[in-house]
Amino acid sequence: MTHHFDLVVRAARAVVDGVEQPATIGIHSGVIAAISLGGDTTGWTATSSVDLAADEVLLPGMVDSHVHVNEPGRTDWEGFTTATRAALRGGTTTIIDMPLNSLPPTTTLEGLQIKRASAAPQAFVDVGFWGGAVPGNLEELEKLDTAGVFGFKCFLVDSGVPEFPPLSREELRTYLARCAELDALLIVHAEDAAALDSAPPAAGPKYADFVASRPDESEVTAIESVIAAMRETGGRAHILHLSSAKALPAIRAAKAAGLPLTVETCPHYLTFTAETIRDGSTAHKCCPPIRSDANRTQLWDALADGTIDLVVSDHSPCTVHLKQLQSGDFGQAWGGVASVQLALSAVWTEARSRGFALTDVVRWMSTAPADLVGLTDKGRIAVGAAADLIAFAPDHHHLIDAATLEHKNKLTAYQDLTLDGDARRVWLRGRQVTILDDPHGTLLTKGS
Incomplete structure (x- = not known):
């Protein structure tokens, strides 16, 4: 029987079904139509074919469900052209955009429509959108859900921008109950306002002082509040950018009890440690903060045992002047790490040093984020999945220079770190794409 494909990709190493193994992939109309693991491609013909180099591994494109693009309104911080080019260059083929720090925020149907109109002509990768849950927009949730957002983000502390205020504990329960009625996911920036108010304020260039201003207890208390609200409402919740390992016991207990709780962490929490961050290095400021080396080890252990489900970038850029580089004042600097282009390499570099494999990284950074948002045709090399693929060179070393990002x-x-891994070629729905091409990304909606 003859099978004709638009493209056939042959790889001596590919991550398929959670195993690194030889594979030949047949692609038709942007979808993986056939996979041969044994090398038998009798009857296969193709319009074009590609053989990966001996030092390359075929991976599914990464899925990053935590990216702040900031356009429109704060496009000088980041925009859809630059953010999606950075994602593409780093091996990420799908991003889900956060509902802040754009103006307007994605807290209304009108805000979503404005955001989609901005993104549509610029997307170099596929782009979906989170909605926002803020005081006063409870009636907007159903409209946003119907329009296809992948869930709703809330803060339990000041977000840093006035147009996206936090929910109180009572509002958290109300909004989670509404999400349960809609079968929608609530994703939570989990720091507790009272715990932060009682901590010493952040001021000056000492990194230790900044960490003290956002203690572990703020995350633990907030996550316990989310878990309590889940028990009361039956809602699904996801903890964003987990930093503190002290919250892991509560998370493990909630999962053991069968609560539908998921958790992410980020490359910067897995790469850096508080002990090695220089005073005044506000490029490392993020909230919650990067903590100790012992804390980092516990986060890696929690990834290994499944307590933490996924790793995403939390790409949260700003203009250079907002980082207060001259003063190095952590109290005044904007918090966020720009990393969507470097996420895969950063995680792979540290993961391999700890004995993890590419199969683990694919699970954390591709399959699990896709599953979180219900994109079951993304994040895997499987028949019926979108042919979003990368030729990844895991042993390639590169010195990071921000000017080239x-x-x-x-x-x-x-800056100035040497990372491993390079996404040499990227295919989006079976089309090889580069940052020099016209944008070929599509806008995604929940259930699409």
Whole structure:
């Protein structure tokens, strides 16, 4: 029987079904139509074919469900052209955009429509959108859900921008109950306002003082509040950017009890440690903060045992002047790490040093984020999945220079680090794409 494909990709190493193994992939109309693991491609013909180099591994494109693009309104911080080019260059083929720090925020149907109109002509990768849950927009949730957002983000502390205020504990329960009625996911920036108010304020260039201003207890208390609200409402919740390992016991207990709780962490929490961050290095400021080396080890252990489900970038850029580089004042600097282009390499570099494999990284950074948002045709090399693929060179070493990154503002916490891995070629729905091409990304909606 003859099978004709638009493209056939042959790889001596590919991550398929959670195993690194030889594979030949047949692609038709942007979808993986056939996979041969044994090398038998009798009857296969193709319009074009590609053989990966001996030092390359075929991976599914990464899925990053935590990216702040900031356009429109704060496009000088980042925009869809630069953010999606950076994602593409780093091996990420799908991003889900956060509902802040754009103006307007994605807290209304009108705000979503404005955001989609901005993104549509600029997307170099596929783009979906989170909605926002803020005081006063409870009636907007159903409209946003119907329009296809992938869930709703809330803060339990000041977000840093006035147009996206936090929910109180009572509002958290109310909004989670509404999400349960809609079968929608609530994703939570989990720091507790009272715990932060009782901590010493952040001021000056000492990194230790900044960490003290956002203690572990703020995360633990907030996550316990989310778990309590889940028990009361039956809602599904996801903890964003987990930093503190002290919250792991509560998370493990909630999962053991069968609560539908998921958790992410980020490359910067897995790469850096508080002990090695220089005073005044505000490129490393993020909230919650990067903590100790012992804390980092516990986060890696929690990834290994499944307590933490996924790793995403939390790409949160700003203009260089907002980082207060001259004063190095952590109290005044904007918090966020620009990293969507470097996320895969950063995680792979540290993961391999700890004995993890590419199969683990694919699970954390591709399959699990896709599953979180219900994109079951993304994040895997499988028949019926979108042919979003990368030829990844895991042994390629590169010295990071912010000036060469696609991010709009040339500042990164990874400056002068040597990272492993390079996404040499990227296919989006079976089409090989580069940052020099016209944008070929599509806008995604929940259930699409």
